[in-house]
Amino acid sequence: MALPARHRWTPGEYLAFERAAETRHEFIDGDIFDMAGASREHQTIALNTAASIHSQFRRRDCQVFLSDMRVKVDDWHYAYPDLAAVCGARRFEDLQHMDTLANPTTLFEVLSPSTEQYDRGEKFRRYRSIESLQEYVLIAQDKPLIERFTRQADGSWQFSAVEGLEAEIRLESIDCVLALADVYEKMFP
Numbered sequence: 525m526a527l528p529a530r531h532r533w534t535p536g537e538y539l540a541f542e543r544a545a546e547t548r549h550e551f552i553d554g555d556i557f558d559m560a561g562a563s564r565e566h567q568t569i570a571l572n573t574a575a576s577i578h579s580q581f582r583r584r585d586c587q588v589f590l591s592d593m594r595v596k597v598d599d600w601h602y603a604y605p606d607l608a609a610v611c612g613a614r615r616f617e618d619l620q621h622m623d624t625l626a627n628p629t630t631l632f633e634v635l636s637p638s639t640e641q642y643d644r645g646e647k648f649r650r651y652r653s654i655e656s657l658q659e660y661v662l663i664a665q666d667k668p669l670i671e672r673f674t675r676q677a678d679g680s681w682q683f684s685a686v687e688g689l690e691a692e693i694r695l696e697s698i699d700c701v702l703a704l705a706d707v708y709e710k711m712f713p
Contacts, residue, residue: 532554532555533551533554533555533556534554535551535599535600535602538551538556538602539602539618539624541556542556542594542602543621543623547559548591548592548594548604550601550602550603550604551600551601551602552600552601553600553601554600559604560636560638560639562591562634562636563636563665565665565711566606566634566636566665568709568710568711569634569663569665569707569708569711570590570591570606570607570632570634572706572707572708572709572710573606573607573632573634573663573702573707574588574590574607575706576700576702576703576706576707577607577609577698577700577702580699580700580701581609581698581700584611584699585611585612585613586609586610586611586612586698586699587609587610587614588607588608588609589607589608589609589610589625590606590607591604591605591606591607592604593608593623593625594623594624594625595608595624595625595626595628595631595654596617596624596625596626597650597651597653597654598650598653598654601650602624603647603650603651605628605631605632605633606632606633606634606663607631607632608625608628608630608631608632609628609629609630609631609632609695609698609700610625610627610628610629610656611629611697611698611699612629613627614627615627626656627654627655627656628654628656628657629656629657629658629659629697629698630657630658630659630660630661630695630697630698631651631657631659631660631661632661632662632663633647633660633661633662633663634663634665635662635663635664635665636665643662644662648660648673652675652681657675658674658675658696658697659672659673659674659675659695659696659697659698660672660673660681661673661695663707667687668687668688668689668691668704668707668708668711668712669685669686669687670685670686670687670691670693670702670704670707671683671684671685672684672685672693672695674696674697686704687704688704689704689705689708689712690704690705691703691704692704
C-alpha cells in the first residue's frame with residue numbers, strides 16, 4: 525500500500541496558517557516547523573541586545589525588531605530571527621498586516637545547543653540570499669562571545685569575533701556598538 529502524499533504548503537497557505545496560530549512556525553520549502561521556546565539565558569541576551577540597539581537608534585531612521593517579527597528570506601522560506609534591524613525605509617511583504625519584514629539590514633541569532641549548527645550552516649546560507657542583509661551576528665549563550673559576518677562589496681562574507689566582557693563590537697551596517705558587558709548583563713556572576 526502506498527503512503528499518502530505529503531502535503532507541501534504554499535507560501536500563501538503558510539502565512540494564513542501562521543497568522544491564525546498561537547505559536548510560531550518557520551516555513552522552509554513547503555514544510556512548516558514548530559519554533560521551540562527560548563531559555564531564560566536566551567531571552568536575557570536577546571532582550572539586552574535589543575535594548576542596546578534600540579537606545580542607539582533613538583532619533584535615527586532605524587528600528588530593531590524582536591523575535592516575533594517574521595522575515596521573508598525568499599519565496600519558500602520565512603524565518604524568525606532572534607532580532608532583526610533595519611536602517612532606512614522598512615519594507616513589509618504585506619502592507620495590510622506588516623508582520624513580515626522583507627529588507628533586514630542586520631540579523632541576530634542567539635545560539636542555542638539545539639539550533640547552533642543550523643544557525644551557522646543552512647540558515648546562514650539561506651540568509652545570504654537576502655539582498656538587503658549586510659551583517660549576520662551570532663551571540664553565544666555559554667560565554668561572552670559575539671561572532672559577526674559582514675557582506676563585502678564582491679558578495680563574499682568576512683568573519684570577525686570578539687570575546688570577553690570588556691570587549692565591544694561595531695556593527696557598521698546599522699552604526700551601532702555592542703558592549704559585551706551590556707549584552708551579557710545579568711548572565712555571569
